[in-house]
Amino acid sequence: MAEAIEPGCILEMKNIHKSFGGLKALDDVNLELRCGEVLGLVGDNAAGKSTLMKILTGFYHADSGKILLDGKEVHIDSPKVSKRLGIEMVYQNLELCQNMNVAENLFLGREILREPVFRFLKISQMEKKTIEILRKLKIDIQQPRKRVDRLSGGQQQAVAISKAVSFDPKMLILDEPTANLALKEIGKVLDIVMRLKEHGIAAIFISHRLDDVFRVCDRIFVLRGGCRVAAIKTSETNHDEIVRYMFLGPAKEGAQSA
């Protein structure tokens, strides 16, 4: 098929295998993430979504297979390496310190220091930068001193995403960012996800909510029983087809590819 010019891939995972004891969690999975796209990663529970992402973030090691970032092979041995390579993950259970304020959370672990010995902080500068970062993603939190546990679930998710974005990542993994949110907040979080494109950040969007996936994702990648069963452009598919792939689809290759 003669397509319009396809953008290059920022990430390629090739022939990934992973077993836990006798259990095959991932069986020859190939995943590509193109520059600037939002890729929906869907699948039933135990389909291998989180195993695949944990390989990418360095918590697990693949038994075999290659990972290419910007076309170069990388070895992600630990979460630290993953971060250094520009892969950021926003976790489902909101990895924020509820007892601290927005600015403190954004700069946690990489505070701006006044001097290196006693490590006094440049608090006002961190707060100013926090406002800049939030503004970049058009997030409506104006008080960097607001404690995180006083924000709504959607705002907390927005802070978590901005924290990841502030590391200037090449790609972002969003694990169920709309789970446990009120309906009106889901829209706001999805808006932020769509805004990632403006900043050239590719994202993998993991979700059980197909409505959300269809709203923000350019392509949808379906895992089932540890195998890739489909990777389809969102515009060329529909709910029913994706559900079929998730639960009934061909468990082996022959998968449709976009």
Added chain:
Amino acid sequence: MDERDDTAGKEPKKAGLFALVRRLDFSGEIVSILIALIILCAFFSLTSPYFLTIKNILNFTMNTSILGIMAAGLFIAMVIGEIDVSQYAILALSTAIMVILIRRGMGSGPAIGISIGIALVCGLINGASVAFLRINPIIATLATMMIYRGIGFKLTEARALGVSGAFFTAIGSGRILGIPVSVYIMLGLYLLIHVMLTYTAYGKRVYAVGGNPEASYISGINVKMVRFWGLVISSATAALAGLIFVGQVGATVPTAGEGGLMDVVTAVILGGISLAGGKGRVGGTLIGVLILAVLSNGMVLLSVQSYYQTIVKGIVIFLAVLVDSLRGGGYK
């Protein structure tokens, strides 16, 4: 204006005093324990004519400084989510070694240095047990407490050993502008810890690790080192308290603090900390220390039998922990 659209009117802007209180981040807790302290003081000054005399106040603030100094260190450990019950044993052991060395002819300067060094080694052992060997901090410090206490008893042969010297006189009974030197040391320590917790990276990390260790780890914080230093700091304050103890008593006492195992912990809990970690202000701990001191002093002035005093202290601990638990910070 900006604040309005932020939370959609969830927290309307309050003017004047309320805004000031919120800005200082008292968040009600410090205010409520301050009120408790005032009520307690009012009660004792009405029931005992001696309570509000300058002599009595100076007397109990002096006694308070040992407890208060250790509570300041323990506060940091407890914000991280740890606990340390070995502080008094460290105090006894480090001062025992110091006094023995001085009595054998060592100068007090080096002996003091060694005593601080001993306390730091005890802290390193506590810190390593909890942070790297992942032993539950209550059990770990309970065990090391027995070890340190036992060594202290062995070295002193269970006797109190007297010592004197200009330094100990100054730190123990010296006064500046009529106020005991030990009180200045205590207040200085609280100020130092407040500054550290509010304005330095380590301070932020103390709260981060106490609030959410996983998030801290993912953010690149060395959670183990923060925990490790927390217990080292709490034992360092035990060393400092030890110097004042020797100054005030004029001796090292191997049983020092044995009856008050939970006193320091109680003071910190009264100061509005959450046992789950991540919450509390060091200023609150200072008020907690004062509440405990006023309570003990007041009961002595009213000649309450010591059995009842123990019961009252037990009830106070229980209530303080109950409040924490009702707030959702309790045992999980």
